[in-house]
Amino acid sequence: MRRIALVFLFLCSFSFLFQFPAGVSETVAAPSNVECACGPKQVSVILFDFKDVKHNPSSTPEKYRQILRDMNASFYEQSYGQMWLTSGNVYDWSVAHTRWNQPISLRGLNVTSSNVLYDEDAMVLEEAATYQAEELGLIQPHVPHSNSYIIGVFAGDVWAWATWAYTPWSKSETVGLAIIGERWNVETFMHEFAHLNGHVYLPDQPESTMGHWDLMGPGYSGRLCAWLRLQLGWLGERDVASLNTTRAASVLILESLDDPSGIRAMKIQISEGQYGELIMSNDLWAEAENGTLAIYLYQTYRAGEEYYWDGWGYSSYTVYRPNLRLLSELSEEDTPAGRVFVSQEINLAIILLETTTDGVKIKVTNTVEGAKAEQSLITLEETRRSYESAASFPGDVLDPNWNQTMSQANEALASAWKSFRKGDFDSAMASAMKSQENARNAEELVRKAQEQAMKAQEEQAKLQTVTTWLAVAGCLVFVVVIGYVRWHRKPKPKQEKMDRYTA
Numbered sequence: 001m002r003r004i005a006l007v008f009l010f011l012c013s014f015s016f017l018f019q020f021p022a023g024v025s026e027t028v029a030a031p032s033n034v035e036c037a038c039g040p041k042q043v044s045v046i047l048f049d050f051k052d053v054k055h056n057p058s059s060t061p062e063k064y065r066q067i068l069r070d071m072n073a074s075f076y077e078q079s080y081g082q083m084w085l086t087s088g089n090v091y092d093w094s095v096a097h098t099r100w101n102q103p104i105s106l107r108g109l110n111v112t113s114s115n116v117l118y119d120e121d122a123m124v125l126e127e128a129a130t131y132q133a134e135e136l137g138l139i140q141p142h143v144p145h146s147n148s149y150i151i152g153v154f155a156g157d158v159w160a161w162a163t164w165a166y167t168p169w170s171k172s173e174t175v176g177l178a179i180i181g182e183r184w185n186v187e188t189f190m191h192e193f194a195h196l197n198g199h200v201y202l203p204d205q206p207e208s209t210m211g212h213w214d215l216m217g218p219g220y221s222g223r224l225c226a227w228l229r230l231q232l233g234w235l236g237e238r239d240v241a242s243l244n245t246t247r248a249a250s251v252l253i254l255e256s257l258d259d260p261s262g263i264r265a266m267k268i269q270i271s272e273g274q275y276g277e278l279i280m281s282n283d284l285w286a287e288a289e290n291g292t293l294a295i296y297l298y299q300t301y302r303a304g305e306e307y308y309w310d311g312w313g314y315s316s317y318t319v320y321r322p323n324l325r326l327l328s329e330l331s332e333e334d335t336p337a338g339r340v341f342v343s344q345e346i347n348l349a350i351i352l353l354e355t356t357t358d359g360v361k362i363k364v365t366n367t368v369e370g371a372k373a374e375q376s377l378i379t380l381e382e383t384r385r386s387y388e389s390a391a392s393f394p395g396d397v398l399d400p401n402w403n404q405t406m407s408q409a410n411e412a413l414a415s416a417w418k419s420f421r422k423g424d425f426d427s428a429m430a431s432a433m434k435s436q437e438n439a440r441n442a443e444e445l446v447r448k449a450q451e452q453a454m455k456a457q458e459e460q461a462k463l464q465t466v467t468t469w470l471a472v473a474g475c476l477v478f479v480v481v482i483g484y485v486r487w488h489r490k491p492k493p494k495q496e497k498m499d500r501y502t503a
């Protein structure tokens with residue numbers, strides 16, 4: 001991983017030097033004349049034990065055959081069917097030895113950390129692998145090995161790196177060689193192979209903040225970013241939408257790897273010196289995977305001067321290094337703000353309009369429109385909430401017009417999203433407001449219907465009260481009348497009786 005830096009820094013430096021004449025800075029991204037790192041590649045794996053350290057029983061040759069198969073599948077897919085591995089063999093475990101057949105011990109060799117750069121101990125393993133490859137007939141004198149590669153897998157805790165190793169008989173012929181400890185997985189095999197594959201040498205990018213998006217940076221998975229694919233010729237200029245910051249544009253960035261044609265990435269060239277004087281060039285890139293859009297900055301920066309002996313004296317050249325910086329990841333799942341990237345420095349906004357089965361549709365525009373997009377996303381979210389709140393009442397039972405008002409609210413919300421997906425944020429806002437108004441109307445219908453129902457209940461209650469009081473009053477009247485009648489009729493017989501006694 002690190003050792004390659006030395007070798008490739010040198011090679012890369014020259015390739016960059018030619019593209020950067022003194023005082024002129026140009027982007028090295030998207031070179032139109034890249035020779036494609038395409039076609040069949042033969043990768044042979046040789047398994048090595050040490051005299052003192054043997055491999056884990058689970059590290060069978062079949063395990064490495066599977067790694068080769070996985071590597072092949074992934075590279076084939078990511079190169080859009082342009083690069084594949086041919087059936088290189090996996091040679092079973094044997095003890096690594098020197099040119100004079102001396103078995104090699106791991107103890108005492110400084111090959112288990114990233115510190116292998118400049119280390120002669122690393123060369124012990126490289127030489128063991130090339131001698132063995134020669135004995136197996138994998139490398140032969142005066143045969144170009146531009147499309148065949150050797151991977152030496154070593155037992156124990158060995159680090160992983162890649163280099164162009166000199167063939168045993170000639171100091172001018174080289175072979176692509178990766179040394180990988182048995183503990184490393186398929187992603188590491190891909191990373192090391194990527195150093196060696198192709199005519200443009202891919203260096204490590206230790207300062208890359210791309211995470212899993214970038215095979216050559218820390219945190220890599222097996223994925224190559226669009227910028228790397230372009231370096232390998234897997235993508236061409238026609239696959240990249242080159243935009244400028246002064247004109248708005250909508251682009252569908254394809255993410256399906258099955259479809260060999262279409263736009264795979266977006267690139268915007270930014271004026272130089274934007275991010276410090278050491279930065280020679282900046283390009284803003286965007287690409288998609290699993291509905292997520294990665295926005296990143298590709299930079300080349302002046303890493304320093306290197307000196308070399310040219311036969312008459314020392315000459316120097318400037319070392320330029322590429323770097324990738326992840327700026328943002330946009331996705332539909334996120335909050336409204338998670339769908340819009342805004343850079344005030346370069347007056348640029350990138351808005352994720354929608355994700356489709358093919359890829360991610362974006363709009364590239366200025367910051368004013370970016371703010372509008374953010375605002376319309378917030379309004380759309382509010383609208384969704386007000387629709388859901390209105391829909392939570394059983395309005396259809398209460399008012400016959402409720403259904404229609406709610407379907408109008410729904411239609412307006414759908415049309416707001418339609419406008420947003422088209423990148424028309426003014427119309428999106430207008431439709432969203434209309435939807436909110438309809439939702440409010442529907443709630444109002446419910447409120448009125450409930451109010452009427454309450455009133456009717458109150459009337460009913462009043463009527464009941466009056467009826468009750470009337471009944472009570474009627475009863476009282478009845479009692480009074482009966483009492484009166486009885487009072488005035490009773491004494492008469494008494495009078496007659498008394499009359500009879502006194503007679």
Ligand SMILES: [Zn+2]
Pocket residue numbers: 001002004191192195203204
């Ligand atoms: Zn590396």
